[in-house]
Amino acid sequence: MTELGIAMVGHAFMGAAHSQAWRVAPRFFDLPLRPVMSVLCGRDADRTQAAADRLGWAEASTDWKSVLDRDDVHVVDICTPGDTHAEIAIAALDAGKHVLCEKPMANSVAEAEAMSEAASRAAERGVRAMVGFTYRRVPALGLARDLVAKGRLGRIHHVRAQYLQDWIVDPESPLSWRLDKEKAGSGALGDIGAHIVDATQFILGDPISEVMGTLVTFVPERPLASKHSGLSGTAATGQTGPVTVDDAALFLARFGSGALGSFEATRFANGRKNALRIEINGSKGSIAFDFEDMNVLQFFDGTEDPSVAGFRRIMVTEPSHPYVGAWWPAGHGLGYEHAFTHQAVDFVQAVASGVDPAPTFADGLLVQRVLAAVEDSASSRTWQQV
Amino acid sequence: MTELGIAMVGHAFMGAAHSQAWRVAPRFFDLPLRPVMSVLCGRDADRTQAAADRLGWAEASTDWKSVLDRDDVHVVDICTPGDTHAEIAIAALDAGKHVLCEKPMANSVAEAEAMSEAASRAAERGVRAMVGFTYRRVPALGLARDLVAKGRLGRIHHVRAQYLQDWIVDPESPLSWRLDKEKAGSGALGDIGAHIVDATQFILGDPISEVMGTLVTFVPERPLASKHSGLSGTAATGQTGPVTVDDAALFLARFGSGALGSFEATRFANGRKNALRIEINGSKGSIAFDFEDMNVLQFFDGTEDPSVAGFRRIMVTEPSHPYVGAWWPAGHGLGYEHAFTHQAVDFVQAVASGVDPAPTFADGLLVQRVLAAVEDSASSRTWQQV
């Protein structure tokens, strides 16, 4: 089988998830190309080599640019903080490498536009680009989209989307690159808000057209972590630094179809660990999802006899559900990282088939524009068109 | 409208619930007769008078026998401990009074048989008898029975019934009449186990034919409560007395149809306050119920496309659900005592229509025989026919 050589840039949380995906995908799915975990790129030689050994990459490199020249590298998989996405992705695409880029795609609309243009140029030469909104590949959300597409919800009236975490609710929790606007672009908005924007647009097949939002930073100063904890600098204990991103982002939205949306992304929802929740109400039915119970989709069929109608707790572990047939028997749930495996599968199949894998960079740009509109709205205190 | 004069015997927990039922029933339901709360009977004159005032009875009496002679009393409602049920019920029926008798109907099969015979004799004269298995009147369990009767569950394979409480898990919790075999007949078995025996036989329309069980008393000695706490005697603090009933009763069962049952009644399920749970699995579907969420029935329709099948959380608050139309709009749940109101309604309607209200004393006898078979089985350590 033809090999598909992969270079991955970055080796933290997302790097571990993507590595697992490349490793596992060919063991459960029939892939038209064989992914090869060729080279892992990072900034620090020792740490990159150690990560390559642990994560199972054949080589380590501190120069991501050098891999663009290698013939045995066909894919660049970008798992770095958002401020580097545009540079790496555009260079890789221009060098003829397929690109899988973590979300949020970029730190600004301008960057996202440049990336989207690079992806368009590349597509003409058969080079593919995909952005890593992995939640699309959670089977329950795939099923949600199917139900909407089949008309089981009818005309959509309401979208209620929340992404609730609590990892920095403690004001003594230290600064990290995710709280630094230069690195991260934004806070809860771009990190987790981006996911619910993409997921709801994906499920509805309908883009957000205008938004009205607000951003808040509850804890504006935090302890500086020591050198190796992620932030550059030589901070000693006792010093603090400014949080330059939002702790929480809330916005109302209107979709193109007229559906009303209520969105909330926060890192201050005490007790909610990774509660990506989506509820959609239509004229014929409703669905509800919570990632803290990720193998389940709730579905209400409003066309049934009211005496027996009710939200059904569908265990999305049947062979007929998206991706599930490749795994275990019914009732044997999947975990967080399986969506990354599904993403790798779809990416490889799209590359082999010569089609653009969704979500495309154009989809990523769409999300970026929503995020920018939210930020504009938070400043202007009025509705903003996307 | 013709009046239906009621005399109630007993004024503790059940007395309060029955009083509420007689008071409220005619306000929400169209009744063919008008219940009149005529006289409340108890042992202690002062306490009975105080209860009559509080609960809204026109008179108080310390002589239940005397009310049997009154022409303005048509119904005797028995809310006393089990050891007095047979005497009162038989006397009342023989005196031509309709009887509503709290469960467990009796403390022995012999008593229950005598009561059932008295009810048969009375029925020939148009006098009615009913036993108070109120959970039959929880709308969700009424719906459960309807679904079974309509064949929505198919052939029944499994019945899983639990009644879990924790009110005496603390070994310092004092003795009460409910822990005294003379008064109560049995412990968890008769008090709460009786409910799940009746409820499952009601839902299935199928009697239990044999059982294999065990009884246990985890805490065999408990502090004696002071005089006025319920147990007669002159116990001072510091003394203990024996618990003469079971703390928990577990049994396996076979229904006439071949369905397998697993039953458990306990007062030692820490954290479970009134968890009457029933799950039934059939060849076409399943239902599940928990009284701690009493307005909900879970229903799984196994004939659906597996992609969208799942246990539905039916809010049993629709106008089409049993009894519900008389109350509030959809989504406005009922509480514990509503089932007593429904019981009063059905009792009055049966009396007016000249039919036997279910559960009849024959039904109560059926339950009593199951309880006795469980006790025999616990002694003999073998299966017992009912």
Added chain:
Amino acid sequence: MTELGIAMVGHAFMGAAHSQAWRVAPRFFDLPLRPVMSVLCGRDADRTQAAADRLGWAEASTDWKSVLDRDDVHVVDICTPGDTHAEIAIAALDAGKHVLCEKPMANSVAEAEAMSEAASRAAERGVRAMVGFTYRRVPALGLARDLVAKGRLGRIHHVRAQYLQDWIVDPESPLSWRLDKEKAGSGALGDIGAHIVDATQFILGDPISEVMGTLVTFVPERPLASKHSGLSGTAATGQTGPVTVDDAALFLARFGSGALGSFEATRFANGRKNALRIEINGSKGSIAFDFEDMNVLQFFDGTEDPSVAGFRRIMVTEPSHPYVGAWWPAGHGLGYEHAFTHQAVDFVQAVASGVDPAPTFADGLLVQRVLAAVEDSASSRTWQQV
């Protein structure tokens, strides 16, 4: 015991709920005054008399003004549509009658101000006024307030409040007075949005200071119901009329303390019957509530060891919980109408004690101002101060 004579105006849904409250309150709670259900007022003589008979009122009247002159009437209980509240309440207060007024208190801020002023004048003479935000009296929400007041949630960051119903999701569902701006003032906003505004302000003890919202009417024309279905007029089947209120209202909010709120009230959430949901996240903990499981409060204690921390499903049926001790043993849940009974209890006790019962008309005015600010914001498309 001194009697407290009550005249109630209106006898539909709310009239039935209030009647049940007056009837039941003295049977479970020790009241300092004895409520007497004296007279029921309505517009149509026959229907009012029938309602009085069914609901248990001594007399019926078609002239609410006349009852203000009666010495045996001490309380006027207003259960009519919102457009009549101001007139009746002010007249009653000025006549020296205590007033319990259903929510929303009024159809405009101006009316609410006049009512609040009347209540202030009356209070000087010992005459009391209360507005019927009954959800305050659901034990789980009382417990929520207690937890916040005791600091168990710490600094409040987020309030997430939804009131979701689906009763007019069918576009063929007919017009009713609730869809007529003249009668109802507003739609989902005032009918159910008002409840979550009051409930969250009550739980937090902190008023909303600014809002940004939007209103939508998904189905602008509906069939006219026939004469007796509620709307005056002589509509024949086949005709339609305009919906002049909102079907759904969404708004973001800031509380005085800096907490962020997200509010949504809708009659189009298919499958949600009466889902009043409140989630509050603070620096030390969180609570979550859903009226569809009304006897439960979820509580997360963020100060616990993370290994055993989790949202607790508190069955709010313990004797130590607000109001619960008067009812049944632990685990025996209450229903929708119990909150009305608690409201009656608190009203009677406040009247007897000579204190203002909360929520006062000033509280009602506060809610009205939030609703008005939402409407202004929906028009101006900007944030509005309350």
Added chain:
Amino acid sequence: MTELGIAMVGHAFMGAAHSQAWRVAPRFFDLPLRPVMSVLCGRDADRTQAAADRLGWAEASTDWKSVLDRDDVHVVDICTPGDTHAEIAIAALDAGKHVLCEKPMANSVAEAEAMSEAASRAAERGVRAMVGFTYRRVPALGLARDLVAKGRLGRIHHVRAQYLQDWIVDPESPLSWRLDKEKAGSGALGDIGAHIVDATQFILGDPISEVMGTLVTFVPERPLASKHSGLSGTAATGQTGPVTVDDAALFLARFGSGALGSFEATRFANGRKNALRIEINGSKGSIAFDFEDMNVLQFFDGTEDPSVAGFRRIMVTEPSHPYVGAWWPAGHGLGYEHAFTHQAVDFVQAVASGVDPAPTFADGLLVQRVLAAVEDSASSRTWQQV
């Protein structure tokens, strides 16, 4: 790092799960030895080679005995039907190979005894044996055991364990080796009942001492599948064969400590896909678990103020939870196969440390004796000592 060569026998469902475990374990956990997926053994050459390619084994073999002579094979991992376990495991142990054997360990007590003796002999030579009750390695059940061991539940009163599936509720579902007593030993009892026996004994650290049970086969004849579907023979469509195992097994149990158990294993619980449920009630608290929500443990702390006590939904995804720290941030749940990875990790660490990995073959024998006692009890219709 020293290599640990592995030969796996069998390549169906369990083979896939074990392969994933060997592949993934060293990528997330620091292992003292490096597992090498050396050789996969099966009966059919072509199918075994295809499985080896798909699952990532270096070689394929149709002769499992031959691998016992290889110096590069240190471990034999047995994933075949139960009738072959004893022969393979004993031979492997005697040949000095460490053994990981799928459950149920054997098809009879005699076989299990022989295996346990072989394991004892092997242990003297530093050769290790482990039986694959993987549910012990689900983090939530590890936490359950920790809570019991720390005394958080106090004295245990009740164990309620169910393993509910529905995969053969359709009477047209064909015969498979799992329904053939020769191959499988028993039906639901050994296949899934064994899991709840082991899991509860593991959590309590307390063995079952006597049982009283019943077995049932609801559908005694089923269609024969065609040749390649698993059953040997030459069945043509239209023929049926006998089901020689139980469809469901129910039993009551007493643990050594006096705790009462209620167990149920069935393949006929319509709508329950893999509902391994365990609820344990003790004098100080309770826990509840359902594998259909596998990342959650419910815990009730009965020592808390009743006003705030309730079952907590602990997301068992914190770094402090068993095994979890090696994976993802809090709230990012694990799936079914992660427990196999944890099992591989513990096995490798035990081998490297020279200690016996639990559950040992002695533990497996203990389970086998419980299963045998249940079968005896079902025949004799009396309680049986284990």
